Amino acid sequence: MDYFNEGRLRLAVWRPSNGVWYIKGREGGKNLGISKMNIALQCGVNGDVPVPGDYFGDGIVRLAVWRPSNGVWYIKGTDIADWGYSTGNVAVQCGVSGDIPVPYDFFGEGKLRIAVYRPSNGHWYIKGHGMKNWGSSTGNMVYYKGLKNQIPANLF
Numbered sequence: 001m002d003y004f005n006e007g008r009l010r011l012a013v014w015r016p017s018n019g020v021w022y023i024k025g026r027e028g029g030k031n032l033g034i035s036k037m038n039i040a041l042q043c044g045v046n047g048d049v050p051v052p053g054d055y056f057g058d059g060i061v062r063l064a065v066w067r068p069s070n071g072v073w074y075i076k077g078t079d080i081a082d083w084g085y086s087t088g089n090v091a092v093q094c095g096v097s098g099d100i101p102v103p104y105d106f107f108g109e110g111k112l113r114i115a116v117y118r119p120s121n122g123h124w125y126i127k128g129h130g131m132k133n134w135g136s137s138t139g140n141m142v143y144y145k146g147l148k149n150q151i152p153a154n155l156f
Helices: none
Strands: 012-015 020-023 039-042 064-067 072-075 090-093 115-118 123-126 141-144
Antiparallel strands (some): 012 020, 020 039, 064 072
16 A cells, blocks of 8 residues: 555555554565665554555545444554654544444545444444544445345455
8 A cells, every 4th residue: 555645555564462553664675674764653452453545535545443342443644653643643433343344435435434344233334424423423324235244345
């Protein structure tokens, strides 16, 4: 993914044990150990699910995680700094424990919509526009497009 809107893809991993994203530098060797300009950014905690993407339609892939324990999406601002030192961070509630995060550009808008699939009832919950919590948002949609305990196919 292009994490810094620089027109180049970078390899990245998210380590659940410490909530840190490791993004490979743009110069140097084939692995993080010998590359230059590697970046390590904290965004998330153990138990979170990584869900990076362009949530604002501005062409910038944001580091993001979904926290199953509280159903909150944590989308990091564009600063190259850890979550606690970054500006523009947002936290949006959408989902409950047991859901599966499925961010996708469902409507061809050029940005991802925050969404979850709930295996317990086969419903898709697609959040309306904006970065307000589910209960405060308008335009939320619920679709019944599955059977209980199914797993959504990869949308990407």
